[in-house]
Amino acid sequence: MGRIYLDNNATTPVRPEVVEALAGMLKGCYGNPSTLYCVGHEAHVEMERARDIMAGILGCNREEVIFTSGGTESDNIAVLGAARANRKKGNHIITTKIEHHAVLNPCKALEKEGWQVTYLPVDEYGMVNPADVERSITSGTTLISIMHANNEVGTIQPIAEIGKMAKARKITFHTDAVQSFGKLSVNVNELGADLLSASSHKIYGPKGVGLLYVRKGTKILPIMFGGHQERSLRPGTENVPGIVGFGRAAELMAAEGPAEEARLLKLRDRLWEGIKAKVPHVKLNGHPAMRLAGTLNVIFEYVEGESIILSLDEHGICAASGSACTSDALEPSHVLAAMGVPPEKSHGALRMSFGRENTEEDVDKVLEALPKVVEKLRSFSPIYKDFLRQQTA
Amino acid sequence: MAYSEKVMDHFRNPRNVGEMTDPDGVGKVGNPVCGDIMELYIKVKDDTIVDAKFQTLGCGAAIATSSMVTEMVKGQKLDDALKISNSMVAEALGGLPSQKMHCSVLAEEALQSAISDYRSKKGLK
Ligand SMILES: Cc1ncc(COP(=O)(O)O)c(C=O)c1O
Ligand code: FES
Numbered sequence: 300m301g302r303i304y305l306d307n308n309a310t311t312p313v314r315p316e317v318v319e320a321l322a323g324m325l326k327g328c329y330g331n332p333s334t335l336y337c338v339g340h341e342a343h344v345e346m347e348r349a350r351d352i353m354a355g356i357l358g359c360n361r362e363e364v365i366f367t368s369g370g371t372e373s374d375n376i377a378v379l380g381a382a383r384a385n386r387k388k389g390n391h392i393i394t395t396k397i398e399h400h401a402v403l404n405p406c407k408a409l410e411k412e413g414w415q416v417t418y419l420p421v422d423e424y425g426m427v428n429p430a431d432v433e434r435s436i437t438s439g440t441t442l443i444s445i446m447h448a449n450n451e452v453g454t455i456q457p458i459a460e461i462g463k464m465a466k467a468r469k470i471t472f473h474t475d476a477v478q479s480f481g482k483l484s485v486n487v488n489e490l491g492a493d494l495l496s497a498s499s500h501k502i503y504g505p506k507g508v509g510l511l512y513v514r515k516g517t518k519i520l521p522i523m524f525g526g527h528q529e530r531s532l533r534p535g536t537e538n539v540p541g542i543v544g545f546g547r548a549a550e551l552m553a554a555e556g557p558a559e560e561a562r563l564l565k566l567r568d569r570l571w572e573g574i575k576a577k578v579p580h581v582k583l584n585g586h587p588a589m590r591l592a593g594t595l596n597v598i599f600e601y602v603e604g605e606s607i608i609l610s611l612d613e614h615g616i617c618a619a620s621g622s623a624c625t626s627d628a629l630e631p632s633h634v635l636a637a638m639g640v641p642p643e644k645s646h647g648a649l650r651m652s653f654g655r656e657n658t659e660e661d662v663d664k665v666l667e668a669l670p671k672v673v674e675k676l677r678s679f680s681p682i683y684k685d686f687l688r689q690q691t692a
Numbered sequence: 693m694a695y696s697e698k699v700m701d702h703f704r705n706p707r708n709v710g711e712m713t714d715p716d717g718v719g720k721v722g723n724p725v726c727g728d729i730m731e732l733y734i735k736v737k738d739d740t741i742v743d744a745k746f747q748t749l750g751c752g753a754a755i756a757t758s759s760m761v762t763e764m765v766k767g768q769k770l771d772d773a774l775k776i777s778n779s780m781v782a783e784a785l786g787g788l789p790s791q792k793m794h795c796s797v798l799a800e801e802a803l804q805s806a807i808s809d810y811r812s813k814k815g816l817k
Binding site: 601602603605606609613622623624625627629631642643646678679680681682683684 | 710749752791795
């Protein structure tokens with residue numbers, strides 16, 4: 300049985316071209332890029348080539364690209380580093396309720412250190428209202444951090460509009476573009492971002508490497524201290540093979556461009572149309588139009604998400620859920636909660652996220668398995684029984 | 693996190709799943725931690741549980757422990773059935789991941805609630 304991997308928002312399979320680039324670096328290019336002799340210089344050249352690729356995608360200068368250990372570190376440097384660097388100016392941060400924990404938890408840590416944080420609400424589609432951002436700005440606001448595209452439901456935020464607002468008020472603006480980098484346009488000038496996070500493993504690159512774009516002149520402090528690497532903002536000998544692999548992955552995403560996104564969109568919509576036709580009592584989560592092409596988040600009422608995932612796994616299908624039962628904290632998805640989805644509904648949330656290895660045949664196989672899985676689980680469900688009884692009463 | 697083969701077997705092929713027509717006792721409980729729901733139905737004859745069925749909305753561990761508890765109680769005297777604890781159910785399944793132990797509490801509570809429902813209906817309390 301072939302595996303159908305539908306969890307590309309969690310991570311992606313490393314693509315063969317990237318494996319080749321990584322292997323090449325691991326085998327032959329071991330030098331420390333900070334050194335002067337030839338092997339070090341070779342490593343430096345390869346790393347700077349990757350930096351140029353990123354600068355091309357972001358529309359920025361290569362000095363503005365800082366390589367990190369991933370999206371989480373980029374978000375931490377952005378939030379903690381920009382907040383602390385502007386401490387004298389003010390202590391107010393604006394973010395949203397639907398950020399990744401890599402942004403939310405640094406904000407919570409800052410609250411303990413005396414910062415004020417506004418967590419903006421979203422509408423039923425997971426969209427932030429720019430007017431809410433505007434209204435929340437105070438004289439003490441020094442940082443706005445709002446994600447580009449949400450990892451759970453895929454909703455794409457009005458970043459450019461918020462970026463303009465931040466610029467007019469001279470407030471540092473960070474966007475977590477981990478889910479959009481390589482997929483949507485992330486030109487930092489169009490978005491108006493001063494800081495932008497991206498991660499390699501979401502675009503078929505290796506895990507444990509990412510980047511933070513830092514606009515020239517942005518006040519920011521490091522969160523780690525050591526050598527002079529990455530403009531001292533991210534000290535430590537760089538993960539050169541990882542960076543080169545990330546560069547290759549980004550280069551290939553840029554080359555494929557909108558054609559691949561259009562293909563994913565077709566797959567996603569085929570799956571959703573099929574689900575709607577075959578399974579009663581389902582609901583789409585996320586924005587109908589402003590949504591990542593590969594993201595489909597659906598609530599199957601009267602069933603629980605972990606049990607769907609386990610059952611799909613029996614059919615060789617890998618997916619994710621927003622159910623409380625699948626989280627270590629046993630709390631339902633904070634994103635769905637912010638969208639006003641009550642816990643008993645988010646219990647049945649299933650996220651299927653597409654990637655370059657998925658085909659139409661995969662969708663059809665999911666459409667074979669999924670209705671049976673949901674039907675079986677509903678047949679065990681006491682609340683489905685109660686619901687059916689109410690229907691006939 | 694991974695479930696034991698036995699948990700997966702009971703999840704895949706739950707024993708005694710479904711509603712019971714005309715049960716002697718019903719236990720309906722909810723898991724306050726994550727919101728899961730279990731209903732356990734028992735048939736009692738001569739102070740002994742002669743049949744048990746369940747319906748559960750919940751995670752793999754919740755469904756597997758529900759299934760296992762129905763197997764464990766059949767043929768048990770009521771007083772003996774009341775001694776079945778959640779950790780005994782988990783053990784019978786070859787153990788549960790630590791963050792899933794709370795799910796087995798559902799099975800224990802549903803059993804106790806079904807027995808006390810039976811006893812109060814009979815005026816035995
Ligand atoms: C929106 C978002 N931000 C940050 C991260 C963290 O990235 P990383 O896994 O590279 O630390 C993720 C990945 O899960 C994400 O989806
Ligand atoms: S019952 Fe919800 S986690 Fe098991």
